[in-house]
Amino acid sequence: MSNKIVLIDGHSILNRAFYGLPDLTNSEGLHTNAIYGFLTIMFKILEEEKPEYLTVAFDVHAPTFRHKMYAEYKGTRKPMAEELRQQVPVIKEVLHAMGVLTIECAGLEADDLLGTLSKRCEEKGMEVSVISGDRDLLQLATDHVKIRIPKTKQGRTEVEDYYAKDVKEKYQVTPQEFIDLKALMGDASDNIPGVPSIGEKTATKIIAEYHSIENAHDHVEELKPPRASKALREHWDMAVMSKKLATINVTADFPYELYEAKLGSLYTEEAYDYFQKLQFKNLLSRFDVTKAAEKVEEGFLEISDLYTAKQVFLEAAGAECVGACIFKNGKDVLPLFADQAQMGGIGLCFQKDKSYCIRTGEGISEKWLLERLSETAGSAGRFVMFDLKEALAYLRLEDPKNCFDATVAAYLLNPLKNNYTYEDVAREQLEILIDEKAKEQVKVCYEAYTAYRASSLLWDKLKECQMDRLFADIEMPLVFTLYDMEKNGVKVEAEALKFYGSQLGSKIAELEKEIYEDAGETFNINSPKQLGVVLFENMKLPGGKKTKTGYSTAADVLEKLAPDYPIVAKILEYRQYSKLKSTYADGLANYIGEDKRIHSKFNQTITATGRLSSTEPNLQNIPVRMELGRLIRKVFIPEDGYVFVDADYSQIELRVLAHCSGDQNLIEAYREAEDIHRITASQVFHVPFEEVTSQQRRNAKAVNFGIVYGISSFGLSQDLSITRKEAAQYIEDYFKTYPGIKSFLDDTVKHAKEMGYVVTLFGRRRPVPELSSSNFMQRSFGERVAMNAPIQGTAADIIKIAMIGVHKRLKGRQMKSRLVLQVHDELLIEAYQPELSEVKEILREEMEKAVSLDVPLEVDMHTGENWYEAK
Template sequence: MVSSPLRSAPVLTLIDASSFIFRAYHAVPPLSTSKGVPTNAVLGFTRMVLKSLKDLEPTHIALAFDKDSRAERQKIDPNYKAHREGPPEDLVPQFALIRKVVEALNLPVLEVPGWEADDVIGTLAARAKAEGFCVQVVTGDKDFIQIVDEDVRLFDPMKDVHTGPAEVKERLGIEPRQMRDYLSLIGDAVDNVPKVPGIGDKTAAALLQQFGDVDTMLARLDEVKKPKIREAISSHRESLLRARQLVTFNTQLDLKVTIPELIRRPIDNARARQLFTELEFFRLVNELPADTSTPKPTEPAVPAAPVQVITSEEELKVLTEAAREAGSLFLVPAYAGPPFATPLVGLGIALPDGRTAYVPLRHDVLGSVQVPEARFAHVMGGLLADPAVKKGGHDLKVLSLLLGGMKLTLQGAHDDVELLSYLLNPSRREHALPDLSRERLGLELPALPATAEGKKGRPLVEHSAEEVAAAYGARADAARRLAPRLWEELEAIGLAALARDMELPLLPILARMEQQGVKLDTAVFKTLSTQVDAECETKLKHIHTLAGQEFNVGSNPQLAQVLYEKLQLPILKKGKTGPSTDQEVLEKLAEQHPLPGAILEYRSLSKLKSTYLDTLPGLVAKDGRIHTTYHQAATATGRLSSSDPNLQNIPVRTELGREIRRAFVAEAGYQLVSADYSQVELRLLAHIAEDPVLLDAFQHDEDIHSRTAAEIFGVTPDKVDRDQRRVAKTVNFGIAYGLSPHGLSTRLSISVEEARDIIERYFTRYAGIRRYLEDTVERARKTGYVETMFGRRRLMADLNSKNRAVAQAAERAAINMPIQGTAADLIKKAMLAVDEALTKERLATVMLLQVHDELLFEAPEAEVDRVKALARQCMSSVATLKVPLKVDVGAGKTWADAH
């Protein structure tokens, strides 16, 4: 049912701010800034308020807060909320930040000592109605139903639900005016409001439908049909009336404000941007209205001189010569679409002396003058390909791809501010140029054309050069200003070499890999899809047989009904909407009944089908190849990630995963060559922890899992059985991720006590690893960061969080980062080494994919043996460890054959 609209009248919007804070805290996962300041409640609160402002468009508004809120009601009943504990430790510092957010949003705050936000809102609602206003209360608290009527409605922004009288009647079976009596009958355990024993929601509604209100019911008590209910009401008459006092809003508070004074005022943009930047809410900053305030005089929002729009070859030559003479330039491309298949529309350029320009190339606007692509290539091609002229910008890999589409080469990448910022703080979610500019330079960049930011509007090519020149010129100039500051910070903490020697040289390699793509045999996918469809259908029928009924397997409520009501399986965990049916729960329940295991198998198969079989064929480009996008600035550990599509999550060890890889094929006359580090993270753990047992096992090329099983279970390696090796393998791969006894018990389906005993025996035999784990966490607490063998850092401010769950997650991350981060560095060094070797030997082989610890190449058949030897030699020698770096190499017509 959709709530009917309020009558045509001015509307006062009242936000239950105190309730928002706690809802936000529990709804948003633990979150903190790079300095360790907790912010999850602040972010959730801010998002709810902004959503309310956007959806409701209030003309008058106020936020109500609790203030010493228990005092007045505890005069009625000292037990009211008496058992409630104080707020969580990591929520306390967020209260002050929330107040700052409210101030920046320029919203009036009302509170009265001794009273709750409920009473403030009740008073304002009554007063507003008397003055001809309608009222919209923003809350998720059902207590507010008592003030709902034709002129007062509720809105829950988290559920996007509006509530009026009709919704109350449909949901509860009562009128809003009966809500106080309803609440007094059912009580509220959270607030210590007593209930009448034996009366629940349905009984309370039925009683109010019969009598209208509590007073009438008490006067006609003999008409209550059920003797037990009648007796309960009679014996709890006093607590019932006291409960009604507790739940009833005070609508007569003395508020020193008039309704017209609550007119909505505009957001203090400058203040909000500064605060959101400080809190690292970068997406929220970008959602704020465009800033029209005057920028700082020392940092103008646009370059001091207007951006020159280049319209002739002569002007382009002058610009090119100036860049060559200066030895550097900064470039920001204008484009819309996937870079490997998208034309370059134009180019924003900044020179070291601050001059800026925009070169229009593909603006399809009547009468526009632009530089022909052929002349652009002729004039600037040599400069762009000259490694002696340093190039800067933001995400230079994209620029390299766009230029590649014009058969131009970009060399000399030196000042990619996205990568430089990422190295300084890899845990940061985004390193967008407007955010960096706002944060570090104190300036707002001119807005891009709507379509360039993915919003509705004209295609980019339909904007004139004059419309976009200022935006792209300012971006190039912002990159120019940012680069020296970022380099200075990198130099100060010893990360500049990592940027110069690893990340920046990797840019052109990744661009070539994205441009090259990998060939996909869609016929294989078609066959696989048919097979998997049939298998899914078979599994579905089996599930229905086990359940004894047909139901929607994708519906969690229906699945919960089957598991917990029909099959009477134990409820192990509850979520917001009822008993949980997540993977961990189903794995546990599978020990008691075959249905949960069958559900897990079906889910796994369905996910692979939807993620790969149904999706990848549609992503094949005109050249018959899939072109993924690699991200260098996305993970906290330094690992590359892949998207559109993500080719790094295709399972290796399942039969279907291997069949999916069989669809990735080489061109005729070529083979795919796979080179994969063997157990690289365990080898790095042995090297870094210097554990003698682990070192010895790898130095003698033993089966590490059998050796570990022998150490844990006290048998010789030849006596290790399959189950013991499986346990050892799980422990080996889990230790570097801070595996807990609970985690191990879940993975192996054993008791926590047994898991704890296994881990203890492991650490007894591998004492060096225990020492490494403890020392790493302790050192990180002191320094505030962890680092890889090659100096890559990750800030670890959350180690000192007051929230235990957050601190424990940070401990696991601190343990893992030196291992996984070093593995990421190794594969990057390997890519650089192999690429250099391929170039040096003038081989036609190309690097196609990087997937975790594996590199995939496409080699002419005549080069396959050479490439296999070269890849093994380069990858095994990129670092000198105390154990050998082992590389598994294979080749074949498909990825599956090569792996």
């Protein structure tokens, strides 16, 4: 290594990384993109420079000389974005953990520290590299001081390098003259006002000729063009101030010992812990973690003989906690039915220092292995797996009381993440990084080990957050309910589905023909670019918004035109029918199994509010607004001898809002079983109840449901096609009618801002990080989330309780009837004809008595020979 030092402008590089990278957050909700970008740039520079010394300089919050001067000119500087501000102390902690010297000094900016240090180090005969995104630092460039400016191009970081000769070549001025150049042209990014009417070209020409603003001022009458002469003469005071603002102090007085900046190993154990918490998986590979991994893996054993396997299961019998996993050769995902695939073996852990991978073969059959695992699970104090629902096809598990799904627990603690794999939990809870290239048997041992070790930590955190009862009483029993629903599936009449598709195809072809006739030409209706040209250039329709790729033909743009232009209405209709055909008529056919049923997957760890989602295929998104869309429900049919019973909560979210807000007017209206939308219309629009028009009722309904979702006056005006002022008045009158709701929503947002999360009636937490955003739109979104999440989340918890109750009673009475679908507030039962009256009774009781609220829960129930009739 050479006698070289790297000096980094801390805030500048953080700022560049923050705005150059997409937002990142770790599992605790900390924004991390600036930290990650800073470290990436720092590592790149260090690898290129290989310096002996490193120092990172930061600004301080106390105002400096230049802050004060700028404040006199133009007020205070723009405040730092909150998401960036919270990352500043963390990067300092990370750097200290890596043994990197950081400096800051009250009254001095980082520029002054860097300028002074570069001069001091150069005088000691050192080579200096200054890293900053601020071109003001180009004035520091010499033959031995190199200014390096990182730039992001197409997602990659490139660095521009400047010695003194490079500054002269690029800007036609020396580094010292660069100060004067900035004084004339200004720099908005660094709050240097410059001289009005003098741009970069003119400023460069003036300084290249006169070398300083003072000399230029002495020859002010000679300056060209005349407007530059006039500007400098009239704004000389601004030029002088700008030069002071642009000049970096290279003789500042502050303590600094070079030996403290000497670089050692950056990859310390303390730094590794920080990288784990920040979830910088890509950067963790820089650390030597083989020793830590070897220590954990010392207790990993692969077993392939029957005798040893028997001994392991004997030891596991009655263990306080057992972590397990089932794996299938070559694939991670287990099938819904155990007889559909060959499993490779199991992972088992019931001791702190041992984890086993027990393989099938050599006397160990699948059947024997799964029977022993089921016995072990039944005798364990706590039986832990990731994605337990996926393994239920293999195991004889009926009672969820001792079962612990680590995936569900991790989800409850942070419902904003995308996945909750054992690798994620190992990293977050155990601070273990699992090598992606590890052998299969090692991964199997790790999954069982993580399940065993993490369960107590997850449980303690659930109790700390008061979500232990939510987990034990709702989410864990729900795992078993959902498994049975998936296994049951729902029957689909394939021929009816095919006929439905042909109906849609005919309608699409008919619309296509009409659209071409109206347009006077043929074109690709599915091409936004071609459609935009036809509508806004050829047909001259108003409201065309041109983007980089052409005119916008998004739904919101076309919906405004549809009432006045029939072709646009037909295009929207065409799009709806095309989606129906591709997604449902054609799409659903791919999921019909050999048993003529669709076995959709129900996910309980996807949404942030606690609602279930449905995939492969999504049966919760079956269209309901269009009649032709609703008709698809006709293809879903019960088995012979069965009938569908569909039960749907009536206005559950409004009822939950009434209870949570304690608003007596709304509670009373529900208790008297009156038409809630008509009552709202009567009170908001000041008309007698009997005289409320259908339009007024529709508007009141929009307000009722809009309030639940934190609707704005703009949103309501769009929904009702009224002015924003009228919409604002509707909302104001609504809150006068139901003052308790206004107080509840305000208090909920206030609580979310203070605590960072909102809570349902059952303790489910939904973090709302958007409320701390520096972006107004994001904060507004956060407020809507804060208003809606407790209501929607509570409604989701209630339907889950009802599902569990219905499922338990059907199974407990050994009935043939079965729960087959859940669509948000709706349950669908495939009822055995002789059990129909009992099924209705169970459905009504379990749904209406799922929870006791200040207002009654009501259920609409219908039967039918297909889902369409039942709905």
